Amino acid sequence: MSTPDDGTETRPRWVFGYGSLMWNPGFATPETRAARLQGWHRAFCIYSEHYRGTPQQPGLILGLLPGGACRGLAHRLPDEDYDTVRRYLIHREIDNDGVYRETVRPIHLDDGRAVPSLVYLADRQHRQFAGKLPLETAVGLVRHGRGATGSNLDYVENTVRHLVELGLRDRALEELARRAATP
Template sequence: MAATAYPASSTAPVAARPDWVFAYGSLMWNPGFATPRSLPARLPGWHRAFCIRSEHYRGTKEAPGLILGLLPGGVCRGVIHRLPRDGYDVVRKYLWDREILNDGVYLETVRPVTLADGAKVEALVYLANRDHLQYAGKLPQTEAVRLIRQGVGVTGRNLDYLVNTVEQLEAHGFRDPSLHALLEAVRRSLVRPGSKAPAAS
């Protein structure tokens, strides 16, 4: 049975009906639906990077933030959430609206992911759309810090997005050196002499 065709986007939803969705950013801590099960997983051949300017969720057109996308190369460690059998199409549409509809900065696809025991499953994955106007590529750290510091959108501060991602990775025993280094750089930029680094809310 084909997946529902959701309107108002330049890309089409994939026809496959995978049982899982791969989370590597905000989907890790805020999937937005009741998942029956979540498991640590890794996506080979792709890596996370702060490479998309956010003009909706974590920034505005006037003061964009910077959010994560998946780019070719390496391995990305994250979490897979099981999609519920009851209301499957409702959750798929929710994910489409969340990841595609507002900005169109991601491409929906299905990729094999590897679990901790070596087993492989097919999962829904959202890749960075490198043809999109908001695609920023890999920016110098100073520019990434600037965008993350200024970004505030409908779902909150860009800094909180970065902090929550790092905390989720650590909770699962993962470490992403580039994200940890970026967070430290942002915190250093916010510290005045004689003060402590601010905590995220």
């Protein structure tokens, strides 16, 4: 089990989802709440060479970058299967590409609680870090990306759909989805 990079030795009870972890956490969670992470924002800034693309035809996936705030979902980790779920999250978010760094940050739940949470941040030094790309470049990557878990366009559209279900609008993501879906 890895130790979060912020030096804490805590056993965080929550994981913050801002992309596919919102709509596909991959584990049974005893509680899910709308949540906000302050100081970070959602961005399509990572080349996907596994889940939503290949090394030859990368896709584009979300990461968290400094600045602003990000609203998403927080999933409480189960007590009984805690270690199994942590291993799963490390495998899912870190082991395949190593493009995310695990850290613990405070998040604000919709019921007013502030809780420490696992958060997966984009590693800006990683070779798959794309940064902010021009819209046309992002559209091409999303339109043609397909990896182990399906098409890149499905990933973008699922993210937009779940944000809308939460009552959130992300016009940049909506525009990317619209443009990528139109040949």
